[in-house]
Amino acid sequence: MTSDPSIQRTTPVHVAPPADHADVRLTLLQRIANLRAWLFLAGLILVFEAWARMSYGGTFIINAYNLQSIAVFAVAPLLLATGQTFVIISGGIDLSMGFIMGLAAVVCAHVVAWATPLMPLPFAVLLGFLVGILVACVPGAVNGLLVSRLKVPPFIGTLGMFGVARGVAFLLAGGTTVPVTNSFLTALGNGRIAGVPWVVIVTAVFVMVMHYVLSQTRFGQHNYAVGSNPQAARRAGIDIKGHLLRLYILSGACAGLAGVLYTARFSAGAAQAGEPLLLDCVAAVVIGGASLFGGSGTILGTVAGSFVIAVIQYGLVFVNVKPFWQFISVGVVIIISVLIDQAQRSFAGGRQNE
Amino acid sequence: MNDMAQAPSVPLLEVRHLSKSFGPVQALSDLSMALHPGEVVALAGDNGAGKTTLIKAISGVYKPTSGDILLDGQRVTFSSPQEARERGIETIYQDLALADNLSIGANIFLGREPMRKAMGFLPVLDRRRMAEAARETMALLDFHVKRMDAPVSNFSGGQRQAVAIGRAVYWNARVLIMDEPTAALGVPEQRKVISLIHQLKAQGRGVVFISHNLQDIFAVSDRIIVLRRGVRAGERRISETTHEEVVRLMVGG
Numbered sequence: 001m002t003s004d005p006s007i008q009r010t011t012p013v014h015v016a017p018p019a020d021h022a023d024v025r026l027t028l029l030q031r032i033a034n035l036r037a038w039l040f041l042a043g044l045i046l047v048f049e050a051w052a053r054m055s056y057g058g059t060f061i062i063n064a065y066n067l068q069s070i071a072v073f074a075v076a077p078l079l080l081a082t083g084q085t086f087v088i089i090s091g092g093i094d095l096s097m098g099f100i101m102g103l104a105a106v107v108c109a110h111v112v113a114w115a116t117p118l119m120p121l122p123f124a125v126l127l128g129f130l131v132g133i134l135v136a137c138v139p140g141a142v143n144g145l146l147v148s149r150l151k152v153p154p155f156i157g158t159l160g161m162f163g164v165a166r167g168v169a170f171l172l173a174g175g176t177t178v179p180v181t182n183s184f185l186t187a188l189g190n191g192r193i194a195g196v197p198w199v200v201i202v203t204a205v206f207v208m209v210m211h212y213v214l215s216q217t218r219f220g221q222h223n224y225a226v227g228s229n230p231q232a233a234r235r236a237g238i239d240i241k242g243h244l245l246r247l248y249i250l251s252g253a254c255a256g257l258a259g260v261l262y263t264a265r266f267s268a269g270a271a272q273a274g275e276p277l278l279l280d281c282v283a284a285v286v287i288g289g290a291s292l293f294g295g296s297g298t299i300l301g302t303v304a305g306s307f308v309i310a311v312i313q314y315g316l317v318f319v320n321v322k323p324f325w326q327f328i329s330v331g332v333v334i335i336i337s338v339l340i341d342q343a344q345r346s347f348a349g350g351r352q353n354e
Numbered sequence: 355m356n357d358m359a360q361a362p363s364v365p366l367l368e369v370r371h372l373s374k375s376f377g378p379v380q381a382l383s384d385l386s387m388a389l390h391p392g393e394v395v396a397l398a399g400d401n402g403a404g405k406t407t408l409i410k411a412i413s414g415v416y417k418p419t420s421g422d423i424l425l426d427g428q429r430v431t432f433s434s435p436q437e438a439r440e441r442g443i444e445t446i447y448q449d450l451a452l453a454d455n456l457s458i459g460a461n462i463f464l465g466r467e468p469m470r471k472a473m474g475f476l477p478v479l480d481r482r483r484m485a486e487a488a489r490e491t492m493a494l495l496d497f498h499v500k501r502m503d504a505p506v507s508n509f510s511g512g513q514r515q516a517v518a519i520g521r522a523v524y525w526n527a528r529v530l531i532m533d534e535p536t537a538a539l540g541v542p543e544q545r546k547v548i549s550l551i552h553q554l555k556a557q558g559r560g561v562v563f564i565s566h567n568l569q570d571i572f573a574v575s576d577r578i579i580v581l582r583r584g585v586r587a588g589e590r591r592i593s594e595t596t597h598e599e600v601v602r603l604m605v606g607g
Contacts, residue, residue, distance in 0.1 A: 216478040218467050221456070225464055228453035235451045236465035237436050295455035 033344035037288045037304035040333060044308060048315040060318060064195065071200045072265075074310035076101070076258045078303065079203060080274065080281035081288075082210045083254030085302045088285050089214075090247055091227040091294025092147060092154030096161035097255040097281060100136050101274030103169040104259025108132030109178035109269025112185055121184035125264075128185075132263070133256035139165050140252020144245035158248075162278075169271035178269040189264030199261045206257060211299040223247065227294025280309055283330060287337045308333060364427040366391050366560040367412070367443070367529050372421030374407050381407040382584045384421070389529065389560040394551060396571040396592075397564045399581035399604055405564045408581070409531045412562070413445040414438035425529075444527035446518045446535060454507040458499070459484030461506055462491065462521045491520040495553055512543030519550055523557075530554060531562045536570050548574050568597050582606055 032039070045061050052060035060066060080097045087094045112128035119127075139161050146157035172178075191198045214220035222243055225233040234240055255274065262273045288305030290297025312329045365388040374382040382404040389395050397405045410416045412423060414432030422429050425441055432438040435445065452461050460467070463484050470480040485502045492499060497516045499509070506514055515535055522530050532551075536544040544567075551574045554561055565571050571578055572592055580587045580603040588603040 212476075212478075216472075216476075218469070218479070221460060221467055221479060222465075224455055225453040225460075228455040229451070232451040232453050232461075232464065235435065235447070238465045295453070 033340055034289055034301070036337060036340050037301050037308060040287065040308050040337070041304050041311065044311050044315065048311065048319060051315075051319045055319065060315065066314070066318065068195075068197060068200075070307070070310050070314045072197050073314055074306050075199050075203045076262060076274065077277050077280045077284060077309060078207060078306040079254050079258035079261070080277055081284040081302045081306050082207055082299060083251035084281045084285050085288070085290060085297050085299055086210075086214065086223055086247055087154070087251050088282075088290045088292060089227045089294060089297045090223050090244065091230070092244075092247075093158065093282065093292070094143065094248065094251045095155065095158040095278065096139055096143060096165050097251060098274035098276075098278035099162055099165035099169055099271070100139050100252050100255035101259040101262065101277070102269075102271040103139070103165050103172070104132040104136040104256040105262045105269040105273040106169050106173045106178055106259075106271055107135045107269070108260040108263040109180045110172065112182050112263070113178065113180045116180070116182045121182055124182060125185045125188065128263070129260045132260040133253055136252045136256025136259060137249050138252070140249040140255075141245065143252070144248030147248065148241040148244035166271065173269065173271045180263065180267050180269070182267075185264050186267050189261070189267065199265060202257075202261065207299060207303060210254075214299050219243070219246070224295055227296075229295075280330075281306075283334050284309055287333055289337075289341070291341060365389055365424075366393075366426065367562075368424040368427070369408070369412065370422045370424065372408070372411060372423070373419045374404075374411055374416055375419050380584055382411070385581070385584075385586055387579055387586075387589075389562060391528075391558045391560055392555050393577070394555055394561040394563060394575045396575035396578045397562060397581060398566075398568075398571060398578055398600060399587070402583070403581040403604075404584040405581055406533065407584075409445065409533060409562060409564065412438070412529075413443055413531055439525070439527075442526060442528040443531065444522035444525065444529070445531040445533070446515070446522060447533055452506050452514055452518055455505045457485070457488070457503050458492065458506060458517050458520070459486075459488035459502060461517055462488055462524050464521075487524060488520070491524045492516065494523060494557075495520055495550055497550075510543060511539045512546040515539070515543075515547050516550055519554070523554070523559075527559065529560045529562065533564045534566065535563065536565065536567060544570065568600060571600075572597070580604055 048060045052058050080101065083097060084094055108128040108131065111131045112124050115124035115127050118124070143154075143158050143161050146152040146160075147154050150157075188198055193201060214223065222233065222238045225236070225238060226240055226243055230240060258277075259269075259273060263269045284305035285297060285302050286292065286305070287308050288297065288301030288303070290301065309330055312333070313326050316326050316329065317323065367389040369385060369387045372382060372385045373380070385404070385408060387395065397408065399405050407416065411418045414435045414437055417431075417433070423432075424430065425443070430441060432441070438445075453464060456464070459481065468480040468483045469477045470483070472478045488502055495516055497513070497520070499513070501508075506517055509517070519530070535551075536547050539547065548570060551561055551563065563571075563575065575592050577589060577591055578595065578600060579589045580600060582604065587606065590599065590603075
């Protein structure tokens with residue numbers, strides 16, 4: 001924001017009020033742009049379905065095993081992306097999530113391994129989950145304090161925490177993976193209810209709760225306001241420091257949940273559990289329609305974005321294409337997604353460029 | 355000075371002998387002014403004349419070094435802009451304190467969102483109430499939008515200014531302080547804002563309005579107070595002065 005009003009903003013002059021039909025057309029365009037992640041997803045599924053039918057004469061999507069694999073595959077990136085959605089809407093970014101996930105996985109594995117001989121199996125697992133998620137909140141809280149109190153840019157603050165969490169996770173794991181033998185844990189991580197993997201159900205419930213928090217509560221509303229115009233939020237009496245602290249703790253907790261579910265699924269904790277997922281989760285949020293400048297994005301969009309990535313990765317393996325094409329495809333989808341976002345913004349008119 | 359023959363005895367807002375210094379810098383010295391219901395007072399002056407210091411003191415951003423602020427004849431002190439707002443003094447900032455990605459209703463209720471219970475137990479944002487309040491408030495300002503759910507970034511500068519004013523009106527502001535409300539706008543939009551100020555005046559609210567644009571000042575104000583280097587250089591009724599005289603007061607001829 002500059003202080004000289006003459007160069008501050010060039011607002012288009014609307015000589016006549018915009019005609020109604022233009023207004024409606026704009027809405028339609030915006031609606032389509034907002035749904036782009038779901039359209040991508042539908043398009044991808046159609047492509048893979050056609051591909052599978054042509055080259056194998058089999059089906060890709062009408063196959064319970066494939067659906068289940070994709071869903072399980074999407075669990076960890078989706079959980080990270082859910083937390084990342086909140087952070088990105090606030091105008092920040094959390095680069096430390098991947099290793100916070102690893103840290104939680106290792107801590108959870110240690111606690112379950114330690115507690116299993118001491119108490120009934122489910123209690124040991126519950127304790128491990130709780131401690132893992134609570135430990136994940138610590139680096140989240142440090143991120144929050146750095147960003148809110150010490151005014152460290154989120155990119156730098158969480159990059160620092162990325163290193164710290166990574167180091168601590170590897171130290172705690174002794175540079176290797178931490179195995180756990182607890183049959184209840186294994187059952188949870190790989191079991192199903194009515195054919196649906198248990199970890200998928202937990203994730204679905206959690207993501208629905210987060211959707212509610214973002215779209216229906218004051219916390220969510222303030223999150224949009226902080227990302228949209230922090231000064232306006234402050235003037236409206238919103239406690240920005242407190243909000244940012246809670247926000248990064250939430251982000252850490254999402255990574256923590258992803259970590260403990262990882263431990264459940266593999267019966268082992270690994271420091272590098274979330275390493276490849278960090279950029280995937282940012283990509284999922286962006287494909288889902290959020291702007292890295294803050295102020296926009298939805299959990300439902302992020303769900304679609306996460307599945308776009310999961311379908312690309314699983315689908316390309318399924319149709320037997322070299323795995324390196326995954327990177328190219330995901331990259332192209334990210335770029336197209338951002339281009340659509342920008343086109344939509346310039347169509348929307350009347351909006352100033354930041 | 356003109357005597358205020360028809361003015362009510364107790365002004366809505368009164369500033370008495372207000373001074374503010376920042377270290378050795380005297381930004382404002384011994385300034386007095388009054389604002390009556392339904393009155394628009396313009397503050398004019400060159401950069402650094404003390405206009406912004408004055409409105410920040412009134413709106414609770416700065417604590418005056420000495421002097422008093424009276425609201426309805428009662429002495430008040432504000433330790434924060436929130437306190438001033440609670441007492442009905444609302445500031446419309448030049449850079450539009452709106453969250454661009456939120457709707458009109460969400461902006462009006464920013465920081466004090468209404469909640470309702472969905473299915474009898476789940477607290478959710480009461481978007482319908484926000485939209486209804488937005489529609490009523492904007493209608494009060496004679497301002498009509500088709501899509502109440504659209505983010506305010508879709509609106510033009512003048513429309514957004516109306517939203518900021520609408521928020522103040524909804525929360526029952528009796529004194530509106532506007533810092534350069536027309537500076538960033540095109541000409542038709544400026545007219546819209548001027549007509550909004552006329553509406554506020556007709557509703558019996560008081561408006562303090564800073565502008566560099568003499569045309570706007572003459573179009574909407576009842577009185578003009580000219581500041582120069584932190585002191586009051588003069589006060590005139592708009593009906594009894596000219597552009598030339600005001601400019602002379604501003605530059606100190």
